[in-house]
Amino acid sequence: xxxxxxxxxxxxxxxxxxxxxxxxxxxxxxxxxxxxxxxxxxxxxxxxxxxxxxxxxxxxxxxxxxxxxxxxxxxxxxxxxxxxxxxxxxxxxxxxxxxxxxxxxxxxxxxxxxxxxxxxxxxxxxxxxxxxxxxxxxxxxxxxxxxxxxxxxxxxxxxxxxxxxxxxxxxxxxxxxxxxxxxxxxxxxxxxxxxxxxxxxxxxxxxxxxxxxxxxxxxxxxxxxxxxxxxxxxxxxxxxxxxxxxxxxxxxxxxx
Amino acid sequence: xxxxxxxxxxxxxxxxxxxxxxxxxxxxxxxxxxxxxxxxxxxxxxxxxxxxxxxxxxxxxxxxxxxxxxxxxxxxxxxxxxxxxxxxxxxxxxxxxxxxxxxxxxxxxxxxxxxxxxxxxxxxxxxxxxxxxxxxxxxxxxxxxxxxxxxxxxxxxxxxxxxxxxxxxxxxxxxxxxxxxxxxxxxxxxxxxxxxxxxxxxxxxxxxxxxxxxxxxxx
Ligand SMILES: Nc1ncnc2c1ncn2[C@@H]1O[C@H](COP(=O)(O)OP(=O)(O)O)[C@@H](O)[C@H]1O
Ligand SMILES: [Mg+2]
Numbered sequence: 165x166x167x168x169x170x171x172x173x174x175x176x177x178x179x180x181x182x183x184x185x186x187x188x189x190x191x192x193x194x195x196x197x198x199x200x201x202x203x204x205x206x207x208x209x210x211x212x213x214x215x216x217x218x219x220x221x222x223x224x225x226x227x228x229x230x231x232x233x234x235x236x237x238x239x240x241x242x243x244x245x246x247x248x249x250x251x252x253x254x255x256x257x258x259x260x261x262x263x264x265x266x267x268x269x270x271x272x273x274x275x276x277x278x279x280x281x282x283x284x285x286x287x288x289x290x291x292x293x294x295x296x297x298x299x300x301x302x303x304x305x306x307x308x309x310x311x312x313x314x315x316x317x318x319x320x321x322x323x324x325x326x327x328x329x330x331x332x333x334x335x336x337x338x339x340x341x342x343x344x345x346x347x348x349x350x351x352x353x354x355x356x357x358x359x360x361x362x363x364x365x366x367x368x369x370x371x372x373x374x375x376x377x378x379x380x381x382x383x384x385x386x387x388x389x390x391x392x393x394x395x396x397x398x399x400x401x402x403x404x405x406x407x408x409x410x411x412x413x414x415x416x417x418x419x420x
Numbered sequence: 421x422x423x424x425x426x427x428x429x430x431x432x433x434x435x436x437x438x439x440x441x442x443x444x445x446x447x448x449x450x451x452x453x454x455x456x457x458x459x460x461x462x463x464x465x466x467x468x469x470x471x472x473x474x475x476x477x478x479x480x481x482x483x484x485x486x487x488x489x490x491x492x493x494x495x496x497x498x499x500x501x502x503x504x505x506x507x508x509x510x511x512x513x514x515x516x517x518x519x520x521x522x523x524x525x526x527x528x529x530x531x532x533x534x535x536x537x538x539x540x541x542x543x544x545x546x547x548x549x550x551x552x553x554x555x556x557x558x559x560x561x562x563x564x565x566x567x568x569x570x571x572x573x574x575x576x577x578x579x580x581x582x583x584x585x586x587x588x589x590x591x592x593x594x595x596x597x598x599x600x601x602x603x604x605x606x607x608x609x610x611x612x613x614x615x616x617x618x619x620x621x622x623x624x625x626x627x628x629x630x631x632x633x634x635x636x637x638x639x
Contacts, residue, residue, distance in 0.1 A: 214542060216538055239544050239545060240544070243543075245542075253535045253536060255536065255539070255540075255553075266543065315543065319544060
């Protein structure tokens with residue numbers, strides 16, 4: 165049984181059909197990367213999965229259980245689905261440690277000692293243990309984003325959603341965040357990642373879902389998608405990121 | 421200026437100042453509670469209650485406190501509701517201050533971004549927990565300057581309750597002028613008394629404001 169299953173999902177913003185009949189599933193331990201042009205509905209799709217957006221038709225199942233019903237207790241579901249946003253969204257009035265402990269203590273009502281130990285361990289792994297009593301404003305973008313990841317991880321989620329988590333970072337900080345995610349993938353964390361970092365996508369993804377105009381137009385293994393995309397749209401999309409060939413072209417022209 | 425006389429009446433002013441402070445404190449606390457309630461009703465768009473709250477805010481902001489007090493103290497007994505002068509003063513101040521405090525809280529609540537709320541929800545907090553641990557502390561930090569300004573406003577407004585014979589600073593001053601004709605001394609004491617009450621509060625507020633701006637928690 166798949167960990168997450170999305171079946172015939174449709175989402176409208178007023179009259180605007182943002183997500184059209186989306187179906188896919190994610191197996192436990194799988195890393196799925198969603199690619200697609202800006203405005204194609206990637207963020208909206210992730211937000212639907214953890215109930216930040218309502219959907220108009222279709223089903224979302226977590227461990228076989230439908231989670232998008234009127235009776236759904238989303239706060240319980242969200243304890244199993246971690247989400248990291250582009251803008252970090254750490255709580256500015258709390259220290260790093262308080263940010264991380266809030267969910268486990270208040271939402272999950274876990275033991276403080278146990279949570280503190282786990283939080284320290286996770287902070288240590290992302291290299292930020294010495295920052296635990298800092299406030300978010302005292303951290304760099306890359307550090308904040310790593311804290312945001314730890315904040316989600318400390319809930320022991322079954323599934324992690326990442327929405328362009330490096331898009332706001334200065335280039336020299338992108339790597340430190342991506343490394344954390346690669347590490348997670350290696351450990352078998354189930355993840356759905358929206359990113360524009362193509363090399364990273366290639367390295368981390370088991371499967372690529374290509375979203376265009378609110379529709380899934382291509383699903384493929386990472387290797388296959390990048391070397392042999394089937395649709396014209398996916399080819400065009402990949403070409404935007406393909407500087408190598410472009411440069412070669414320029415060189416050739418100059419030689420002539 | 422008759423220094424001896426000032427010393428003589430200072431105990432009267434001390435009593436009156438205590439009374440003014442007591443009335444103002446109760447008024448401020450009730451105003452905070454009413455304001456908080458109203459702002460939350462509006463923030464969460466609670467049906468029905470929202471209408472009542474907005475009527476109240478309009479009514480409160482568009483009638484002078486003096487008229488409200490006269491209505492409570494002289495008007496209500498005509499329909500059989502007799503309230504003590506102190507009760508009327510407290511109700512009047514709370515009725516007035518509540519809408520001002522509601523405005524102060526509204527500003528703070530609106531300053532908390534949707535992203536913050538969603539970040540709270542996404543770690544599994546309930547709406548109530550998000551309100552308590554995320555919206556509330558952030559909103560309060562933004563609201564504190566206006567809450568403080570409103571508190572000072574309420575303290576100053578207490579000077580009107582002498583109109584329904586409550587023995588506050590204003591009442592004592594008018595009394596002394598009436599009996600002894602020592603206008604200068606009485607007015608001086610009145611100003612000094614209010615200054616002693618308001619100045620520290622005002623300075624504290626400036627300090628807190630500066631601290632908050634310095635802490636500037638945003639990103
Ligand atoms: N809250 C909203 N209300 C109305 N339209 C929205 C809202 N959020 C997103 N959209 C629209 O939905 C489309 C998909 O947005 P989004 O999911 O953010 O795309 P992506 O993440 O792929 O860039 C865009 O056209 C965007 O303008
Ligand atoms: Mg997006």
